[in-house]
Amino acid sequence: MIHLLHYVNSYISSGGGEAEKESMYDIVMHHLTDHVISTGFIGKINEQYLSTKLFGIFDMRITRWVLMMWIAALLCLIVFIPIARKVKKAKNGSRSKWVNLWEVLISFVHDEVVEPNFDHHYVKKAMPYFCSIFFFVLFCNLLGMIPGMSTATGNLAVTGGLAMLTLAGMIGVGMIKQGPFGYWAGLVPHGVPAFVIPLMFPIEIIGLFIKPFALTIRLFANMTAGHVVIIIFLYLVMMFQSYWVGIGSVTGSLMIYLLELLVAFIQAYIFAVLSAMFIGSSMHAH
Amino acid sequence: MEVLKEGLLKVDPGLFLWTVITFLVLALILWKAAWRPIVDALDARAEKVRGDIETAEKNRLESERLFNQHKEMMDKAKEEAAHIIAEGKSDAEGLKNSIVEKANSEAKDLVERAKKEISLAKDKAVTELKAEVVYLSTEIAAKLIAKNLNPNDQKAFIEDALAKIRTVQ
Numbered sequence: 001m002i003h004l005l006h007y008v009n010s011y012i013s014s015g016g017g018e019a020e021k022e023s024m025y026d027i028v029m030h031h032l033t034d035h036v037i038s039t040g041f042i043g044k045i046n047e048q049y050l051s052t053k054l055f056g057i058f059d060m061r062i063t064r065w066v067l068m069m070w071i072a073a074l075l076c077l078i079v080f081i082p083i084a085r086k087v088k089k090a091k092n093g094s095r096s097k098w099v100n101l102w103e104v105l106i107s108f109v110h111d112e113v114v115e116p117n118f119d120h121h122y123v124k125k126a127m128p129y130f131c132s133i134f135f136f137v138l139f140c141n142l143l144g145m146i147p148g149m150s151t152a153t154g155n156l157a158v159t160g161g162l163a164m165l166t167l168a169g170m171i172g173v174g175m176i177k178q179g180p181f182g183y184w185a186g187l188v189p190h191g192v193p194a195f196v197i198p199l200m201f202p203i204e205i206i207g208l209f210i211k212p213f214a215l216t217i218r219l220f221a222n223m224t225a226g227h228v229v230i231i232i233f234l235y236l237v238m239m240f241q242s243y244w245v246g247i248g249s250v251t252g253s254l255m256i257y258l259l260e261l262l263v264a265f266i267q268a269y270i271f272a273v274l275s276a277m278f279i280g281s282s283m284h285a286h
Numbered sequence: 287m288e289v290l291k292e293g294l295l296k297v298d299p300g301l302f303l304w305t306v307i308t309f310l311v312l313a314l315i316l317w318k319a320a321w322r323p324i325v326d327a328l329d330a331r332a333e334k335v336r337g338d339i340e341t342a343e344k345n346r347l348e349s350e351r352l353f354n355q356h357k358e359m360m361d362k363a364k365e366e367a368a369h370i371i372a373e374g375k376s377d378a379e380g381l382k383n384s385i386v387e388k389a390n391s392e393a394k395d396l397v398e399r400a401k402k403e404i405s406l407a408k409d410k411a412v413t414e415l416k417a418e419v420v421y422l423s424t425e426i427a428a429k430l431i432a433k434n435l436n437p438n439d440q441k442a443f444i445e446d447a448l449a450k451i452r453t454v455q
Contacts, residue, residue, distance in 0.1 A: 059300035132313035161305030
């Protein structure tokens with residue numbers, strides 16, 4: 001309940017003050033789009049060192065979303081490096097609930113994400129990447145659930161970046177395992193009639209790129225949609241200026257908030273498991 | 287393409303690059319500092335648990351085997367004990383019977399001997415008595431003779447005495 005109060009509070013204090021002037025679209029855009037940070041220490045760094053575009057296209061100024069990603073990454077480091085030490089120290093399993101909680105999640109990644117999609121002796125090699133992607137996405141997702149924070153994964157550039165790494169993984173692993181040419185030749189399934197190959201090859205190439213594209217859109221849309229619904233529920237209070245609507249919409253947004261907590265886990269899992277599936281299947285020709 | 291430049295669907299190349307950089311750095315640090323030790327430790331533990339289960343299974347089978355062996359031995363021991371008890375019982379019975387028999391026969395012997403001794407003693411006594419009687423009779427006869435009894439009286443005396451001796455006998 002305290003979280004909910006904070007949550008409502010943060011939305012009302014940041015967007016509700018000028019509710020009469022701001023349209024719903026503005027509020028949604030304010031909460032769900034990126035802003036370059038122009039104040040404080042980071043603002044100064046942005047102005048002094050990062051104001052010119054890298055290679056003319058990459059605007060490297062630190063934005064709110066970049067900051068959120070860094071916080072998520074930092075949380076990962078803060079959580080997992082001590083966990084690693086404790087796990088290593090406790091040969092028969094730690095008694096600590098905190099350690100066991102993360103162990104369960106790591107085992108979950110191992111059993112549900114990596115193991116079904118990789119050959120036995122590659123599981124250990126694949127674990128670091130998929131653990132990283134699962135927990136990074138999970139932390140980004142959950143960070144957005146904290147009032148005052150934002151969901152970095154609710155942005156196409158972020159999810160696109162992660163999906164691009166999956167694509168690079170697919171192509172890279174495929175080319176290493178099947179040979180640079182074998183991989184591209186293996187895209188077309190064996191046993192298709194020769195005259196279909198010119199047709200199949202472009203389709204498979206498109207399919208190759210559609211996979212990470214779908215990853216991008218799925219994570220982005222899932223993380224954005226819930227926030228939009230929560231904001232709209234809360235905006236109803238400002239629209240109708242009535243206590244009864246307030247009770248209903250706060251309850252509604254609480255429900256969506258809980259659903260979002262679930263979605264945060266599910267989407268992190270889906271992103272990791274689909275990445276594993278794509279990369280794992282690129283190890284062998286179809 | 288206009289929609290990618292502004293609004294919700296905006297794809298900012300800078301943010302894209304930051305994402306890739308952030309994630310790669312994070313993955314690299316965690317790989318070295320966290321995932322490798324954790325996965326190693328978890329694998330080692332899983333291996334240990336598997337080994338422990340195997341050992342436990344082996345121990346279970348071993349103990350079952352020992353238990354069966356033990357049970358067999360117990361059964362055998364019980365049987366043996368029963369056998370020994372039965373043997374002891376029959377031995378004791380035999381011994382008892384022989385002892386009783388022996389005792390009986392000994393008692394019989396004893397009685398027999400006693401009877402024999404008694405009869406011997408009686409015979410001896412009778413013989414002695416007879417001798418005494420003869421002696422007494424002779425004495426009496428001598429006395430009577432000395433007194434000069436008539437032959438009839440004498441005869442009556444002797445016959446009387448003899449009759450008396452006969453009743454004693």
